[in-house]
Amino acid sequence: MGVRNQRGRGKCFPAVMFRASGAGGVGAVQNRTAYSGGGSPAPEDLDTRLTVELASVVSAARRRATRDGDRQVDTAHLLHGLLEWDPAVRDAFEGGPQVARLLGYLVQRSIGYGLRWHGTIEDSGAVPVVAEGAVPGWSPAAAAAMDGALDRAHARYATRAGCLDLLAALVDDPESRAVEVLRRASVDTARLADRLDGERSGQD
Secondary structure, eight states, rough: EEOOOOTTOEOOOOOSSSESSSOOOOTOOOOTHHHHSSSOOOOOHTTTTBBBHHHHHHHHHHHHHHTOOOOOOOHHHHHHHHHHHOHHHHHHHSSSHHHHHHHHHHGGGGGGGGGGTTOOOOOOOOSOOOOOGGTBOOOHHHHHEEEEHHHHHHHTTTTBBOHHHHHHHHHHHHHHHHHHHHHHOOOOOOHHHHHHHHHHHHHH
């Protein structure tokens, strides 16, 4: 099913999330325990798909969601982890004051604007919600962002998705909670997306 991202480019999201290459080729269903933290997690599966930094971000997002009593990891949890863990992510923004403002908004989630998110499911509408394709413990938008990060890494022939891949995937969903936080902090998401695309071109 094709949708348009915020910059008007066509983008296709699969009904079943967290694809991976392997015996079934690109598009085969990936072992979901790498992200969901469900029964019998497979650390080696996670390690083969994410950089060390992004794996740390995912772990931090899961811990934060659990600590805050949220049923699912959402895109705002992922954004918070990215800003805390990776200097390259912070450098993608327009200076220290903007990063500080972003972190300030994210920290206030549990006592401010984020209260209306508590107990709800983040579904931005950017991906089709298919019951059998749901990833336990992840919002549909967060799961799609992880897929997007893997797609970006694959497009530049990288074996692991990195933090900037995930940041770009988050920005590509204009209705996500992460983008809502970015807008609250007066981040120009279109300019940010262009910078991230430029960095990807430089890596190709």
